[in-house]
Amino acid sequence: MNSFLKYAKPYKKYFLFGPIFMVIEATGDIVLPFLVAQIINNGAVNHDIPYILRTGGLMVGFSVIMAVFGTLGAKFAVNGSVNLAADLRFDVFSRIQEFSFKNIDDFSTGSLITRITNDITQIQTFAMSLLRGVFRSPVMLIGAVIMAFRLNSQLAIVILIVIPVLGSAIFTIITKASPRFTTMQEQLDKLNSDISESLTNIRVIKSFVREDYENKDFSVVNEGLREKSIAAMKMVILQQPVITATMNITTLAVVWFAGRQIIVGSMPIGNLAAFITYITQILMSLNLLANIFLQGSRAIASSKRINQVMETTIELDDSHAAFPEAMVEKGEIEFRHVSFRYFKTNHENVLDDINLAISAGETVGMIGSTGSGKTTMVQLIPRLYDADEGEVLVDGINVKDYSLKKLREGVALVLQKNTLFSGTIAENLQWGNEYATEEEMRAAARIAQAESFIDSLPDGFETDLGQGGVNLSGGQKQRLCIARALLKKPKILILDDSTSAVDTATEAKIRKSFSENLQGITKIIIAQRINSVIDADKIVVLNEGKIVGCGVHQDLIKTCVPYQEIYYSQKEKNKEGE
Numbered sequence: 001m002n003s004f005l006k007y008a009k010p011y012k013k014y015f016l017f018g019p020i021f022m023v024i025e026a027t028g029d030i031v032l033p034f035l036v037a038q039i040i041n042n043g044a045v046n047h048d049i050p051y052i053l054r055t056g057g058l059m060v061g062f063s064v065i066m067a068v069f070g071t072l073g074a075k076f077a078v079n080g081s082v083n084l085a086a087d088l089r090f091d092v093f094s095r096i097q098e099f100s101f102k103n104i105d106d107f108s109t110g111s112l113i114t115r116i117t118n119d120i121t122q123i124q125t126f127a128m129s130l131l132r133g134v135f136r137s138p139v140m141l142i143g144a145v146i147m148a149f150r151l152n153s154q155l156a157i158v159i160l161i162v163i164p165v166l167g168s169a170i171f172t173i174i175t176k177a178s179p180r181f182t183t184m185q186e187q188l189d190k191l192n193s194d195i196s197e198s199l200t201n202i203r204v205i206k207s208f209v210r211e212d213y214e215n216k217d218f219s220v221v222n223e224g225l226r227e228k229s230i231a232a233m234k235m236v237i238l239q240q241p242v243i244t245a246t247m248n249i250t251t252l253a254v255v256w257f258a259g260r261q262i263i264v265g266s267m268p269i270g271n272l273a274a275f276i277t278y279i280t281q282i283l284m285s286l287n288l289l290a291n292i293f294l295q296g297s298r299a300i301a302s303s304k305r306i307n308q309v310m311e312t313t314i315e316l317d318d319s320h321a322a323f324p325e326a327m328v329e330k331g332e333i334e335f336r337h338v339s340f341r342y343f344k345t346n347h348e349n350v351l352d353d354i355n356l357a358i359s360a361g362e363t364v365g366m367i368g369s370t371g372s373g374k375t376t377m378v379q380l381i382p383r384l385y386d387a388d389e390g391e392v393l394v395d396g397i398n399v400k401d402y403s404l405k406k407l408r409e410g411v412a413l414v415l416q417k418n419t420l421f422s423g424t425i426a427e428n429l430q431w432g433n434e435y436a437t438e439e440e441m442r443a444a445a446r447i448a449q450a451e452s453f454i455d456s457l458p459d460g461f462e463t464d465l466g467q468g469g470v471n472l473s474g475g476q477k478q479r480l481c482i483a484r485a486l487l488k489k490p491k492i493l494i495l496d497d498s499t500s501a502v503d504t505a506t507e508a509k510i511r512k513s514f515s516e517n518l519q520g521i522t523k524i525i526i527a528q529r530i531n532s533v534i535d536a537d538k539i540v541v542l543n544e545g546k547i548v549g550c551g552v553h554q555d556l557i558k559t560c561v562p563y564q565e566i567y568y569s570q571k572e573k574n575k576e577g578e
């Protein structure tokens with residue numbers, strides 16, 4: 001919790017004066033019943049109209065002050081808690097932006113969403129009730145007890161019996177409920193993971209007609225959340241009836257005892273009215289305190305989850321880079337005895353002792369069966385993951401010795417599973433370079449063979465893309481992604497199966513324009529079709545995480561068995577197609 005104090009600092013004003021204003025309001029609450037008693041005892045009983053008017057006027061004055069400070073206090077509580085939550089949310093969000101792929105895999109997107117929304121809301125709710133009640137409730141509790149004693153110390157003994165009994169009942173309820181809220185929050189994680197996965201993949205779900213399955217899947221998590229919520233709430237709903245019942249029994253007891261005293265004339269009638277109001281106030285403030293504790297326990301559970309995000313070691317850290325100022329200048333790449341696995345505990349290598357040298361400006365094709373490790377291998381170059389053994393060098397410098405920003409500026413990777421964002425085509429292209437001029441965008445689009453289809457759209461470069469580029473075909477999206485990468489003017493360009501949805505004629509044009517326009521750039525082209533890499537300076541053949549062949553097409557076709565297998569299987573297919 002301590003780590004959240006710094007978020008209150010900029011809003012000191014609200015956190016300091018909010019509770020103070022609430023205390024002023026509470027003081028009014030204490031004084032008013034006393035004045036009512038005075039009016040009844042001295043004014044009403046004796047028909048003393050001026051006394052009633054004077055005391056009544058005083059009461060109006062107190063009410064006005066209470067209204068003003070109550071409103072201010074509530075306003076400060078809202079401002080303080082909402083601002084704190086907004087700042088915290090921003091920090092958590094930007095922390096997540098720093099996460100590596102591995103970090104995100106570890107948390108799951110759904111859980112991150114829950115943390116950034118629901119968990120922060122818990123903290124906000126707690127901060128708000130803290131601001132409203134932290135001083136107000138104790139002041140009201142103690143003040144009302146004192147006033148009750150002043151009115152009638154014999155009767156007030158009843159209160160001294162009631163407070164500990166009620167206090168321990170509430171305490172039991174909260175300690176039972178609190179762990180159940182933690183479980184509820186975890187269940188909410190699962191629900192959000194499920195929702196975010198379904199919504200992101202809604203198109204696939206529809207095309208496989210999996211709606212029923214998804215609904216079933218969802219209903220399981222939803223049912224889980226229902227059960228956990230009811231289990232948690234079951235405890236909390238007890239709180240209110242317990243308090244109300246206590247209040248009624250206490251009032252009854254007080255009226256019983258007071259009745260006798262009034263009959264014998266040892267207690268003025270006005271004091272009874274005030275006394276009962278004080279009992280109500282005592283129980284209400286206990287209730288408020290209980291709520292603060294309850295919300296506090298939920299907020300502690302949530303703040304632990306927030307801290308997990310804030311304190312996660314970011315897998316890919318460049319603070320120890322030996323050459324933070326180095327830039328990728330030539331585009332040479334070398335893999336030296338590189339091994340890698342996604343799950344560090346199980347020793348199955350996804351990449352196994354990879355050795356490969358690529359000179360600046362070379363075009364390298366990569367081919368291999370699905371799951372052979374192609375994507376994994378190229379992701380090590382811009383450090384989306386780090387090698388577990390061996391090293392990856394760019395221009396002779398270990399990638400870990402660059403600043404991540406500079407390294408990634410030099411390396412453009414068109415991911416296999418690519419995404420565009422909502423916004424216009426131009427805005428999407430400017431992800432590659434926010435200052436790109438229209439001519440530069442046009443040039444990049446031309447090389448990627450995207451210019452003509454962009455121009456054929458009614459709004460050209462200003463065409464608005466739906467979320468994720470829904471209104472483009474798969475091949476059009478891929479070409480935009482290539483153009484976006486080109487705008488970075490990288491030294492190394494990696495295309496991970498980025499022309500898979502483009503027809504072979506257009507793909508051939510892309511290859512041609514690459515060799516004409518991108519001479520100084522090192523290009524790695526991962527492909528399923530041998531045709532896509534046939535003219536490459538060298539072709540790397542991967543199989544089960546190992547390089548099983550490396551050379552030009554003419555040599556590989558003679559010497560490399562896995563390559564021959566891929567080549568002939570594709571030839572067969574082509575024949576069948578003819």
Ligand SMILES: Nc1ncnc2c1ncn2[C@@H]1O[C@H](COP(=O)(O)OP(=O)(O)OP(=O)(O)O)[C@@H](O)[C@H]1O
Nearest residue numbers: 105342350368369370371372373374375376377416
């Ligand atoms: N994020 C990940 N977490 C765990 N395992 C992964 C992850 N990504 C890939 N793998 C595993 O690593 C292996 C290599 O995957 P990779 O994506 O590198 O293959 P690929 O050669 O690119 O395949 P494809 O041609 O289908 O794209 C596979 O066995 C895959 O299951």
Ligand SMILES: [Mg+2]
Nearest residue numbers: 374375376416
């Ligand atoms: Mg892949």
